[in-house]
Amino acid sequence: MPKTDINIDLSSEPRLLASVRGLIRTYLLNEGFDAERAGEIVLAVDEACTNAMRHSYGGNTEGRLRLTLRRNDSAIEFVLRDRGVPVPQEKCARKEIVAPDTEHLMPGGLGVQLMYSVFDEVKFRPGKTEGNRVVMRLKLPEKPG
Amino acid sequence: MAMELTKTDDGNGVCTIAVSGEIDLYSSPNLRTAITDSAPTASKTICINLGSVEYMDSSGVATLVEGLRAAMERKIEFVLVAPSPPVLKVLQLSRLDTVFTIRDKA
Numbered sequence: 001m002p003k004t005d006i007n008i009d010l011s012s013e014p015r016l017l018a019s020v021r022g023l024i025r026t027y028l029l030n031e032g033f034d035a036e037r038a039g040e041i042v043l044a045v046d047e048a049c050t051n052a053m054r055h056s057y058g059g060n061t062e063g064r065l066r067l068t069l070r071r072n073d074s075a076i077e078f079v080l081r082d083r084g085v086p087v088p089q090e091k092c093a094r095k096e097i098v099a100p101d102t103e104h105l106m107p108g109g110l111g112v113q114l115m116y117s118v119f120d121e122v123k124f125r126p127g128k129t130e131g132n133r134v135v136m137r138l139k140l141p142e143k144p145g
Numbered sequence: 146m147a148m149e150l151t152k153t154d155d156g157n158g159v160c161t162i163a164v165s166g167e168i169d170l171y172s173s174p175n176l177r178t179a180i181t182d183s184a185p186t187a188s189k190t191i192c193i194n195l196g197s198v199e200y201m202d203s204s205g206v207a208t209l210v211e212g213l214r215a216a217m218e219r220k221i222e223f224v225l226v227a228p229s230p231p232v233l234k235v236l237q238l239s240r241l242d243t244v245f246t247i248r249d250k251a
Contacts, residue, residue, distance in 0.1 A: 014169070014170040014171035015171045017169050017170060017171060018147075018167055018169065018171070021167075021169075021200065036234075039231060039234065040234070040238075042200075043200075043202060043234075043235060043238075046169065046202050047202060047203055050169070050170045050202060050203070050204060053170060054170065097238075097239060097240045098240060100240075100241075100244065110203040110206055110207065110239050111202070111203040111204075113239075114203055114235070114238055114239070117238055118238075
């Protein structure tokens with residue numbers, strides 16, 4: 001069973017994102033991830049938090065987010081929970097990111113796809129009437145010997 | 146590090162916005178405003194210097210896409226100058242690195 005290493009409870013204030021990123025980055029570097037990989041993981045976790053603030057809470061800064069970081073020898077897992085509006089499944093679906101031509105450039109919608117491109121497994125679990133749970137999982141390389 | 150913006154105008158239709166620090170959901174609205182505000186003087190080119198950007202997420206990418214679209218409508222150039230490795234990384238992950246005009250220098 002993965003062990004919980006970190007549990008963060010924060011309000012849905014965008015100004016707090018930088019602090020969350022700093023904590024996660026430091027954790028990953030201390031756990032032996034190289035700077036580039038740590039940067040990708042930080043980006044994907046930040047996108048999950050950003051989505052919760054923007055879409056689950058619609059920009060309302062009174063909401064709460066809970067980010068849990070669990071790990072064992074084979075995987076590292078981030079779980080993000082909110083109590084906002086359940087996000088429709090179609091907005092969470094994986095789509096292949098293809099290079100758009102300039103006529104069809106659309107801002108937005110990228111965050112979820114970045115999460116899929118960084119993690120081995122991303123599961124969105126919207127509640128029936130309230131809240132969302134997102135699980136992001138990354139397999140760790142097997143240790144030699 | 147908090148995002149900082151420095152705007153310069155060459156008086157000849159080229160407006161440069163130099164960005165440093167982190168571009169995220171919190172700071173990207175200020176970048177969006179700076180790009181919009183540059184419109185009256187940028188009759189030829191808007192340059193966004195991203196050389197000192199330490200972090201950028203999809204809200205930063207979306208802001209740049211909006212800037213590019215607005216510039217295309219006005220038929221002016223929109224150039225990303227010297228994007229730092231974290232900026233290049235998120236543009237590559239978004240498959241948008243080939244959509245923008247990217248230069249080493251303004």
